[in-house]
Amino acid sequence: MSTRSIIDKQKLQQTALKVREHIVRMATDGGCFVGASLSAADLILYLYSEWLNIGKHNLDDPDRDYLFLSKGHDVPALYGTFVELGLMEKDRLKNHLSIDDNIYWHPNTKIPGIEFHSGSLGHLPSVAIGVAMDIKIRGGKNRVVCILGDGELNEGTCWEAVLVANAYKLDNLIFVVDRNQFQANMPTEELIPLEPLHDKFTAFGAAVKRIDGHDFDALHNAFSAYPFEAGKLNVVIADTVRGKGLPSIERRADRWFCNFTAPEIEGLLKELHGEHLSQLTSETLVVR
Amino acid sequence: MTYEELLTRQATADERFIVMTAENRALVRNIHAHLGSRFIDTGITEQTMIGAAAGLALRGRIPVVHALASFLTMRAFEFVRTDAGIPNLPIKLSSFIPGFLSDGNGPTHQAIEDIALMRGIPNMTVFAPADEDDLLKMLPEIWNYPAPAYVRINTQKSGYEHAPFELGKAEIIAEGADVTILTYGLLFAQTLAAVEILKNEGLSVGLINMRSLKPIDEHAILKAAKSNLIVTVEDHFLTGGLYTIVAETLLKHQTTAKVLPFALNEKWFKPSLLPNVLQHEGFTGKQIAEKILGYTTNAVQQNIAVPQFSE
Numbered sequence A: 001m002s003t004r005s006i007i008d009k010q011k012l013q014q015t016a017l018k019v020r021e022h023i024v025r026m027a028t029d030g031g032c033f034v035g036a037s038l039s040a041a042d043l044i045l046y047l048y049s050e051w052l053n054i055g056k057h058n059l060d061d062p063d064r065d066y067l068f069l070s071k072g073h074d075v076p077a078l079y080g081t082f083v084e085l086g087l088m089e090k091d092r093l094k095n096h097l098s099i100d101d102n103i104y105w106h107p108n109t110k111i112p113g114i115e116f117h118s119g120s121l122g123h124l125p126s127v128a129i130g131v132a133m134d135i136k137i138r139g140g141k142n143r144v145v146c147i148l149g150d151g152e153l154n155e156g157t158c159w160e161a162v163l164v165a166n167a168y169k170l171d172n173l174i175f176v177v178d179r180n181q182f183q184a185n186m187p188t189e190e191l192i193p194l195e196p197l198h199d200k201f202t203a204f205g206a207a208v209k210r211i212d213g214h215d216f217d218a219l220h221n222a223f224s225a226y227p228f229e230a231g232k233l234n235v236v237i238a239d240t241v242r243g244k245g246l247p248s249i250e251r252r253a254d255r256w257f258c259n260f261t262a263p264e265i266e267g268l269l270k271e272l273h274g275e276h277l278s279q280l281t282s283e284t285l286v287v288r
Numbered sequence B: 001m002t003y004e005e006l007l008t009r010q011a012t013a014d015e016r017f018i019v020m021t022a023e024n025r026a027l028v029r030n031i032h033a034h035l036g037s038r039f040i041d042t043g044i045t046e047q048t049m050i051g052a053a054a055g056l057a058l059r060g061r062i063p064v065v066h067a068l069a070s071f072l073t074m075r076a077f078e079f080v081r082t083d084a085g086i087p088n089l090p091i092k093l094s095s096f097i098p099g100f101l102s103d104g105n106g107p108t109h110q111a112i113e114d115i116a117l118m119r120g121i122p123n124m125t126v127f128a129p130a131d132e133d134d135l136l137k138m139l140p141e142i143w144n145y146p147a148p149a150y151v152r153i154n155t156q157k158s159g160y161e162h163a164p165f166e167l168g169k170a171e172i173i174a175e176g177a178d179v180t181i182l183t184y185g186l187l188f189a190q191t192l193a194a195v196e197i198l199k200n201e202g203l204s205v206g207l208i209n210m211r212s213l214k215p216i217d218e219h220a221i222l223k224a225a226k227s228n229l230i231v232t233v234e235d236h237f238l239t240g241g242l243y244t245i246v247a248e249t250l251l252k253h254q255t256t257a258k259v260l261p262f263a264l265n266e267k268w269f270k271p272s273l274l275p276n277v278l279q280h281e282g283f284t285g286k287q288i289a290e291k292i293l294g295y296t297t298n299a300v301q302q303n304i305a306v307p308q309f310s311e
Helices: A009-025 A034-051 A075-084 A090-095 A124-138 A156-167 A197-203 A216-224 A262-272 B003-013 B032-038 B046-058 B069-075 B077-085 B099-105 B114-119 B132-144 B185-200 B218-224 B242-252 B274-281 B285-297
Strands: A066-069 A144-149 A173-179 A207-212 A234-239 B017-021 B039-041 B062-068 B092-096 B125-127 B149-152 B171-174 B179-183 B205-209 B212-214 B229-237 B259-264
Touching (some): A009 A034, A009 A075, A009 A216, A009 A262, A034 A066, A034 A144, A034 A173, A034 A216, A066 A124, A075 A090, A124 A156, A124 A173, A124 B032, A124 B046, A124 B077, A156 B046, A197 A207, A197 A234, A207 A216, A216 A234, B003 B017, B003 B032, B003 B132, B017 B032, B017 B046, B046 B069, B062 B069, B069 B077, B069 B092, B069 B114, B099 B185, B099 B229, B114 B149, B114 B229, B114 B242, B125 B132, B179 B185, B179 B218, B179 B242, B179 B285, B185 B229, B185 B285, B205 B218, B218 B242, B229 B242, B229 B285, B242 B259, B259 B285
Parallel strands (some): A144 A173, A173 A234, A207 A234, B017 B062, B062 B092, B092 B149, B125 B149, B179 B205, B179 B229
Antiparallel strands (some): B171 B205
16 A cells, blocks of 8 residues: 555544554453553554555565564554454454464564564564665665654663664664653653653654654654655654543553453443543552 | 685575674674675674564575674573574574683683573574584585574684584594593594593593584484493583583483583683683693593593693
8 A cells, every 4th residue: 555645534533443442352351551552553553554565465575564563562553453454353353362362462473464573672673674674785665664662762772773773774764652651660751761852863863753643644744754864764753642542541650551350341442432431440550 | 715705605605695793793804895785784782683683584584693602692692582583583693702712801701601592592503613624514504404593603723624514413523432522612622632642541432523502413422321431521601501411311311321521610711812721721632531531540640641732
């Protein structure tokens, strides 16, 4: 799918709501990293729907674009997107954490469309570099996206990767930071402050855009400007909200990994549609 | 032929090969001119180099990566395990100055747990050539085998002409009823000298160059167990290397043997030039022979005849 000049924002918002429903439904019977999945949902949906040349028809085509999910624990947003875009059977999501399938808390290549496993932070920036290097060597036009968490930026290898990507002028590579302001248990700025983040990436030699990661027009404007600057790594800092769409868990340090009861899930699905705030009584802090 | 000449020939003939280094160019000083963009130096970033090698391998490449053994196996361990081991990608690790070869660098540079670490990774294969001749005979098969591989690069010249290499097979140098010495890597030259001394003392001595540590040649170990004493000689911690492999193999086959290990037991070695290190740590051919004689006769033999040997 090539980049279109106009996006159907309303349709994207409707699809994003469905992706969020899938995420919420995965947050029971063992749970999932619901907050980080909800923050990344819009940017992942945008990329697969509007920008990346990735579809059921070309998953093995060496000329396809690549997306690497480096933070990994936001994979429910990817699965939700795959279901809505026809890359994955909807019923398969019911196998979340089943011993008979491969849908668990981090991505793995048993799921068609997932390029590489992740879960250990700070790995996929370098894996994405290797793919981008090979595309450069072969003179290809494919683009390589790597989505990172903001907490993940604590890992030194992320910054090594920025240095190496710029040394090799990988302007076919885009690091997207899901800047939801939280790492596992703490607001980032209270633990290991990242700001001024734009300036940090610029100082490391990247071409940076900072946008509202829930605004499809802003996402489209940013990615339509690819490559941002010839010979430079592209970085998109997507300002997002952890738990986006569920006001009862938004921006809460204690709602990182959640395992809700069945009635809570029903309440949260209504909350997604703006009906009312949920009364959550399940454990409020599950640290993984 | 040198290591670099062999690698240049392989990579020139096969477009899949990419030569990478984390700014350790000792083994690949001239290859850039031959490979152009298929030579990649990521700077002093062992972790990023391994991750990038995984990305290149995803695209069908065979990356041969270079770094100092200690940083390649320890600084980047989790990247090797997670990005090469889990997906079983054919990333070829060329580790520079492993074991005693780090001579005067000090304990930061002593990779003497590398065999233990690398063989603990599922899918990883592990090799330790005895010398340059052995290295050059082993590498083509290792590079073309579809698995990640760790190679203790050893360009020492021993003068011994090795048999052709077969992956998973040891090289039987000599067979003996009294003692069989199992070794790998640069200590091969010392064990050759030790064998001569022991033969002159009237012992029937076998010597096996293990070469391939994973997959391991269990048959060679079980055969060695038929002699009265197995001796393992390695520049590695006692834990996790050849001594452990022998123990695991004997246990797996529910058999026992007398085993005398030469290894570094819970200690780093005293840094100095290689001949001094060997002498200080008790790994010269003469010292190995003396200790074996003492073990076999329960008394250290004095005034034994010692032939000349290099280092």
